[in-house]
Amino acid sequence: MMKIDSVKDLKNLRDKLKSAENLKKATVMVKVSMSTCGIASGARETMDYFINELDNKAIDASVIKTGCMGYCYAEPTIELSKPGKEPVIFGYVDTKRAQEIIDKYIVADEELVGIIPLNFETVN
Amino acid sequence: MAKLKKQIRIALRNCGFINPENIDEYIARDGYMALGKVLETMSPEETIEEIKKSGLRGRGGGGFPTGLKWELTRKVDAEQKYVVCNADEGDPGAFMDRSILEGDPHSVIEAMAINAFCTGASKGLVYIRAEYPLAIERLKIALKQAREYGFLGNNIFGSNFSFDIEIRYGAGAFVCGEETALIHSMEGLRGEPGVKPPFPSEKGYQGMPTNVNNVETYANIPVIILEGADWFNKIGTEKSKGTKVFALAGKVNNVGLVEVPMGITLREVIFDIGGGIKDGKKFKAVQTGGPSGGCLTEAHLDTPIDYDNLINAGSMMGSGGMIVMDEDDCMVSMAKFYLDFTVEESCGKCAPCRIGNKRLYELLDKITEGKGTDEDLFKLRNLATVIKDTSLCGLGQTSPNPVLSTMDNFPEEYEAHVKDSKCFAGQCKALMQYIIEEDACTGCTLCVRVCPVDAISGERKMAHFINQDTCIKCGACMEKCKFGAIYIG
Numbered sequence: 001m002m003k004i005d006s007v008k009d010l011k012n013l014r015d016k017l018k019s020a021e022n023l024k025k026a027t028v029m030v031k032v033s034m035s036t037c038g039i040a041s042g043a044r045e046t047m048d049y050f051i052n053e054l055d056n057k058a059i060d061a062s063v064i065k066t067g068c069m070g071y072c073y074a075e076p077t078i079e080l081s082k083p084g085k086e087p088v089i090f091g092y093v094d095t096k097r098a099q100e101i102i103d104k105y106i107v108a109d110e111e112l113v114g115i116i117p118l119n120f121e122t123v124n
Numbered sequence: 125m126a127k128l129k130k131q132i133r134i135a136l137r138n139c140g141f142i143n144p145e146n147i148d149e150y151i152a153r154d155g156y157m158a159l160g161k162v163l164e165t166m167s168p169e170e171t172i173e174e175i176k177k178s179g180l181r182g183r184g185g186g187g188f189p190t191g192l193k194w195e196l197t198r199k200v201d202a203e204q205k206y207v208v209c210n211a212d213e214g215d216p217g218a219f220m221d222r223s224i225l226e227g228d229p230h231s232v233i234e235a236m237a238i239n240a241f242c243t244g245a246s247k248g249l250v251y252i253r254a255e256y257p258l259a260i261e262r263l264k265i266a267l268k269q270a271r272e273y274g275f276l277g278n279n280i281f282g283s284n285f286s287f288d289i290e291i292r293y294g295a296g297a298f299v300c301g302e303e304t305a306l307i308h309s310m311e312g313l314r315g316e317p318g319v320k321p322p323f324p325s326e327k328g329y330q331g332m333p334t335n336v337n338n339v340e341t342y343a344n345i346p347v348i349i350l351e352g353a354d355w356f357n358k359i360g361t362e363k364s365k366g367t368k369v370f371a372l373a374g375k376v377n378n379v380g381l382v383e384v385p386m387g388i389t390l391r392e393v394i395f396d397i398g399g400g401i402k403d404g405k406k407f408k409a410v411q412t413g414g415p416s417g418g419c420l421t422e423a424h425l426d427t428p429i430d431y432d433n434l435i436n437a438g439s440m441m442g443s444g445g446m447i448v449m450d451e452d453d454c455m456v457s458m459a460k461f462y463l464d465f466t467v468e469e470s471c472g473k474c475a476p477c478r479i480g481n482k483r484l485y486e487l488l489d490k491i492t493e494g495k496g497t498d499e500d501l502f503k504l505r506n507l508a509t510v511i512k513d514t515s516l517c518g519l520g521q522t523s524p525n526p527v528l529s530t531m532d533n534f535p536e537e538y539e540a541h542v543k544d545s546k547c548f549a550g551q552c553k554a555l556m557q558y559i560i561e562e563d564a565c566t567g568c569t570l571c572v573r574v575c576p577v578d579a580i581s582g583e584r585k586m587a588h589f590i591n592q593d594t595c596i597k598c599g600a601c602m603e604k605c606k607f608g609a610i611y612i613g
Contacts, residue, residue: 003274005282007160010151017152033140035226036258037219067227069140070381079140119397120131120383122141123347 028061031079035068041075049095089116133383134367135343139227144262147269150230158349163281168242177353179365184338185442187431196325197243197335205245206334211252214298215414218445220369221339225259229266235345240287248289253296298469303336316473317517360386364430374448375402391425405450413442415462416522418529438529454551455530455537460488466523477520480511492552496542553597557613562587564609571601
């Protein structure tokens, strides 16, 4: 890994990473909330399930682990983004629910009830 | 939708959005840009001035102005200085710091480096409880990655500033959140607080000037540097700027981690964000500040939350635990619960805290057993005041707060326990009686068979009776009765 010696270096790296991330946005992205609480509620199984199922169905997608999203009451939670659409948050995602999300929301492109409304703004 | 967005995420800006184990995702969201900006374009004095101007105050509970703390450490001449991150989160039901370290460890590392540059430190220490294995693991990964890019180590950003961070583990003692006790613990001594002054900014770790800040305080720093103090201090109230993360727990529908601007009301947090009380029950009280804080009632629901308002209301901000209670919660039992915690966690160094809290607990226990007297109520208040006034550190100085605030806000509950041997909430078992409604009882004898202590008697097909002296109040009879003939009186 290269050492960053100046803000200019860092800006270049940031821009490169940002455009790489924008490329990812052209595919399905599943972020699984994996902090201690999420894992205790089964987030690891949920994440493995998404990885395997999306792979089996040959869907171009990335599954990423993140920290706590703050919806403790609805763990495990995921944030799902499809190309060209705003990301949405699903709660109580066990493997059964994960299957439903893959089949209906991702593959069939149907609307799904039970989306948790985004209740905050972030600075970034 | 607009109504729902009562939260602004500054400290939690990346939590849940980035992979905490991949530094590139942090960099893509302007990570380490604040450190770069400070090292290339700002002097330590200018940076401290910016933090002071932002109005940021310590998020661990004390609310001391962060910029001023940095300045105090900077002003002391010493060969070696330290910056410390206090990740010893000890309030029951609080998990803000853990979530930040698990979700966005780099923001804390970046802020510690900025702090070190300002105060003139070259070594950083994160004091974290060993009960947070995942946070430790992710922090270690983050430290390694930061070193690889050169954000830690020698000549950071090509400057002559060098800095690195080590991790120190705590055994999970509540008192070690107090900065002098924390420093003692890091030095391998007993986790006992010392007398202040001298403050850690003069004589801290290894006798050297040490700046201790909380995880959440650090998480705010990079944003303040990048967005500017003027942007930050527009959020919040006159004396409390920015946002606060709360761990919303208890009898509320949407239990979770929330970050709200200072000045929001408790009602907005509990009812709008928290979705109201579980099972449609009635709101009774909310405990903020954990075992050091107090309980607030319906009368405080519209008070804007900031450091000073909460203190005036008889509680405190604390590190951000917020436990909501409903009509089924007994306030005397609640105070007893927190006292039980304090008695366990008192380090035992000073007598008021060691002995006083134990006696306070015993008095509360007596009251919940229905054996309290008027004199006990007087003693309770008196002793609580003495402990507050004479304890050495923050733990003892604040531990009677749950007792005092419940006595002030719910005097009728204490009276009822003492005078009428009644617990409104039905939580104090010793004060409850299981009674069989004669008219409703069919004499089926099912209750007789489930009673583990043979306290129920009566002829078959005739009304039954419970012998209150033998009854252990297990409730098995009420659960089994098919006719709803047994009630709590």
